[in-house]
Amino acid sequence: MLHDLELLAPAGSMDVLRTVAEAGADAVYLGGKRFNMRMLRPEFNFSDEELARAVKYLHQEQKKIYVTVNNLYFQSELAELKDYLCRLADLQVDAFIVQDPGVAEICRENGLNIPLHASVQMGINNVQSALLLEKNGFSRVILTRHLSLQEIEAIHRESNIGIEHFIHGEMCISHCGQCLLSSLMSQESSNRGRCRKPCRWTYRMSGLEQGGSDEPQYYLAQKDLCLYPYLQQLITAGVSSFKIEGRMRSREQLAMIIGSYRRALDRLRDDPDNYQPLAQELKTLEENSIREFCSGSLFKVTDKGDIGLDGRREPAWNTSARKLTALGEMDFLTPAVEKLSSPARTELTVTVADLDGLQKMLMQEVDNIIITLDSMRQHQHKIELEKLKPILDAHREGQPKIFLETPRIVTQKDIKAVYRLKEWADSSGVDGFVVNDLGSLNILKSERWSLWTGSGLNVANSKSASFLQNQGVERITVSLEISAEEMKTLLAQQLPAEIIVQGPMTAMITDLCLIQTALDGSPDDCSQECMQAHPALLDEHGQAYKIFTDYRCRNYIYYPQERCLYPYLQWLAAWGAKSVRIEGQHYPPKLLTRVVYIYKQAVQESRAGLRINKEGFERLLQLFPNGLTGGRFSCQHDIKVIE
Missing domain, CATH: 3.20.20.70 (Aldolase class I)
Incomplete structure (x- = not known):
């Protein structure tokens, strides 16, 4: 050798x-x-x-x-x-x-x-x-x-x-292929060779119970390998x-x-x-x-010692955060009736994070429910499969269909949990799985249930979809990095596509505990701060990137604004979207119920060939005062293009 x-x-x-x-x-x-x-x-x-x-x-x-x-x-x-x-x-x-x-x-x-x-x-x-x-x-x-x-x-x-x-x-602090921060902030995608290096910007940490420095620091700037x-x-x-x-x-x-x-x-x-x-x-x-050197993850999980926090040896980058503009009432577009005269049977899917959310959605007459297994410590709830089984048994072969979503990141040390999930599924009434990595797909493919892909596989074209369909995938979640024009072109290929239309957007996933980094603590001396704090990174404009922590202590950094494609639902239906999804796993029950009701009405109007009501969009703007965005989908939209 x-x-x-x-x-x-x-x-x-x-x-x-x-x-x-x-x-x-x-x-x-x-x-x-x-x-x-x-x-x-x-x-x-x-x-x-x-x-x-x-x-x-x-x-x-x-x-x-x-x-x-x-x-x-x-x-x-x-x-x-x-x-x-x-x-x-x-x-x-x-x-x-x-x-x-x-x-x-x-x-x-x-x-x-x-x-x-x-x-x-x-x-x-x-x-x-x-x-x-x-x-x-x-x-x-x-x-x-x-x-x-x-x-x-x-x-x-x-x-x-x-x-x-x-x-x-040079190293990226984010898990490979899972960083959308540059794409969302600058419209320049790191997955398309155009990263603007937002991980090399300074941020302030907010929302910690135990304090920490208020000075701008390079929280995401990893040392070289x-x-x-x-x-x-x-x-x-x-x-x-x-x-x-x-x-x-x-x-x-x-x-x-x-x-x-x-x-x-x-x-x-x-x-x-x-x-x-x-x-x-x-x-x-x-x-x-x-930069200084580190050894990556060969011997330990990434921690503060692997970060050039003070920026002394960080090269200057000529990029910076931009002041975000949120969607407003004028962003609601009314399509021409003759363009969208054919009613489309688009399904409504909702993602939840616990059994309470599942029970509430079972009463909402949605088409599909996805239960995510990426449980977050801040929510202080975790799916227990044995408690889920009686609910699935009661709804066996009924509506809505119920899916379990595997974690976004599954390393070799995590893989046993997916094997256990398959063993459990053999005797459950689950309708299928949503997978976010090729390993989970390879383990879970079976004629006994359906397989969908999640956003973690970032599908942006029909050839990628064909590759996955050849592995047994029945429905594809379309990449969050697609513009309206590209979406129309993609859906014209008649893919079994699901579009995420509402919810927080994960901008980055990292093994680094940002809270311990800010508190000058070590991973071996965890303060459990994530269980009670509401941490966020603040950019130079004070825009907050919320941080959530899963039960494997990975950090998920969220974009300051929530994704909302409500103004474009009628086009998505006309272009052939099989289903649209609300990512509701972070929503309190009352908020989730309201959001689902708004989208359910819109989907029903679309199925009937009616124009979607603008009032639903106005209610969403009120429910999310921190701002909604169409993200990459709407940043380049042009009426002549998307109609």
């Missing part, structure tokens, strides 16, 4: 590519001018002619070239994406690095036999996700940087897929490809970094029994880094 180790380097130009190859990289990853995760800096991407030269050069040097095709793609981009993939295949690149499973579907349909590597943005956290990808033609997974050594080893032991891991460079001291442990855990971050780094810096890791891996290969990391090499890496 030691002779099969790969040192994988980034390159943003031909000069850098030659430099890292000469410094000892076994393979190089890079992006073209389209469809990759560095779209804000096009000068660090390769033209088609440069790609051809890069392939020729690296293959002459007996090295490999991997091309990043790792964006989230919209329906309108698929035709051009297919042509681009075919051109790359003709160049004989050695692999595609992929975030959107729609790329795999395009490759399958067009007979492109290029190896597929699952991007870190795909959020591969557990062995079942790896097994599903392996079964669907992927040869390698780039694991997230939120796994321990033991979890990495388990994924390697229980699968045959290649394991790649980042060992050096450096795993130079732990290469031997990573090899033992099963990592075979060691990846350096930094396609925008200078050739000099990359030459130094690649050289240090090359020498270490060579010494490991030549004399593994006597290998020791060299203190001088580590010192050189530290002296040439802007």
Whole structure:
């Protein structure tokens, strides 16, 4: 195995590519001018002619070239994406690095036999996700940087897929693929290569019972990753490809970094029994880094020590929060009757977080109820499956249909809970599951119940939907990052699509306990502050990003405004939405009942071919004084487009 180790380097130009190859990289990853995760800096991407030269050069040097095709793609981009993939295949690149499973579907349909590597943005956290990808033609997974050594080893032991891991460079504090903060705040999506780095802004902490600093601090600014001291442990855990971050780094810096890791891996290969990391090499890496280093999640959960809280070594970013504008009465659009004359049978789905919410929704005549298993400590309730079973038995094969939603994040250490859920489901009356990761999907797929996807899988095009439908999924939750124009184009593909039309939007999920960070505490000395406090991060405009904590102590950071697509319900129905969903798990019972009543009336009016009443929208504006937003859906809307 030691002779099969790969040192994988980034390159943003031909000069850098030659430099890292000469410094000892076994393979190089890079992006073209389209469809990759560095779209804000096009000068660090390769033209088609440069790609051809890069392939020729690296293959002459007996090295490999991997091309990043790792964006989230919209329906309108698929035709051009297919042509681009075919051109790359003709160049004989050695692999595609992929975030959107729609790329795999395009490759399958067009007979492109290029190896597929699952991007870190795909959020591969557990062995079942790896097994599903392996079964669907992927040869390698780039694991997230939120796994321990033991979890990495388990994924390697229980699968045959290649394991790649980042060992050096900048880190995101958010779980991979689950950050919408840049997308919602600036309309520039981190999942589409245009992140504006809101995790590198300063925030103030509010709402803590025990005080804490009121000074602006860099609560989300994680230190850089450096795993130079732990290469031997990573090899033992099963990592075979060691990846350096930094396609925008200078050739000099990359030459130094690649050289240090090359020498270490060579010494490991030549004399593994006597290998020791060299203190001088580590010192050189530290002296040439802007930020301090951390070891990610290899040995512990991310904590305050992994954050550059004071910002002393944080580079300046020319981005900042914007003052948000909320929806108002003038945002209610009345569609032309002739445009929407055909009544549509759109279902209404409601998400709840406890048995009380379930009981209330059973009396509301909604079509589907989703019970989320991402219970939050602040609500001080947690679903007990044994208490749920009698309710399900009483409604077996009745209306509404009842689904359980798996957590947004399921790492290897969490996966046993999904297996237990499947065992419980075998004797329950549950109608189905809503899954947010590929691992939960792989475990729970069965002919005995329906499978839907949640927003965690971020589906934005029909090819991604087809990939999931081929795994047994019956209904797709559409990405929150889609504009009205893209939504119309997507729904024209006649997908079984559900649209989230109301509720708080999770902007980021992180393992970091922000409360303990603010209180200068350690994770081992938990104050349980989250059980009574109402914490929030405040940006420079005083806009509050509420923080909720689940029972695994993960933090969920919410956008200041709630999503509301009530003004657009009639268009969604006319375009073919199968169902619309209210995310009501954070609403008190009285508020949830009011919101559901408003939407239920609107859905009934739509089914009857009537115009939706503006009064419902006015009531929603009154119920949510902190502001409602259409988010990405309405920020680009144009009447001529969406009609």
